[in-house]
Amino acid sequence: MAAIYSLYIINKSGGLIFYKDYGSAGRMDTNDSLRVASLWHSMHAISQQLSPVAGCSGIELLEADTFDLHCFQSLTGTKFFVVCEPGTQHMEALLKVIYELYTDYVLKNPFYEIEMPIRCELFDINLSLTVQKERVALLGR
């Protein structure tokens, strides 16, 4: 049983630039993942509008019946979100690590065009290692 179901990265205009599935039932096809990502982008923006107090920066955790969604927004507006089992801990830390990998292996890649889909081998490799490690840690707990 996977603790982490999937990972999405969306750019500042809501376009999906990275999607990885780690074993959810019925994998989403490309069109659906694009739609879901841009829907999340708008829901994130609307949640800021509805805040009762000033200074809201959007949804950080969505608790659904069968999964939790943790979202992290970088200062430049890129959003990283993971779908995981309900009650999974330490997802904020994992998202920060993924953000670091993104800055190191994607943004510093001279062939990467900003805001475009991520196709960097080193990022993929290091990401798999991180998620693998997280999974082992979760099993050990």
Place this chain on the structure above:
Amino acid sequence: MQFFGGSEISPSPPAPTASGNNAHMMYVFNRNGVCLLYREWNRPLHTLNAQQDHKLMFGLLFSLKSLTAKMDPTNAERGNLGVPQLPGQGCSFHSFRTNTYKLSFMESPSGIKIILVTHPRTGDLRESLKYIYNLYVDYVAKNPLYTPGTPIRCELFNTNLDQYVRSIA
């Protein structure tokens, strides 16, 4: 989603999860998106006028529900994004949290939606929302003068609700 079995109504309110008054506001919508009730206890920031605010809130919940139904990683038969679903059908959600507030959500089998907005560090409010739903059933649905689908104007419901919310949040 769980339905509300048992015949005894609201035996005793669930134990408070935190102390101090930190509830911001509450909405009740019916299944058609009509805002039946809006209570406000502590809301310094208003970005929109009341009607627009209610519409935006209902829209947010509606879309988040279709999002969670589509994302559900435990079910392979999910249908398309935005396919209409009856209350209790598909994967729903019970709360979300931002850095400034936490929104707890409950939908009854008849499509009544109860939304409570509180401080971000409030605990799980699912039981509290069920209790509020019981209050609604007792004081609104059983009120012979209340016409379904119209805004709630029941003095007893409001006083009991205020009292209860002050005790939980």
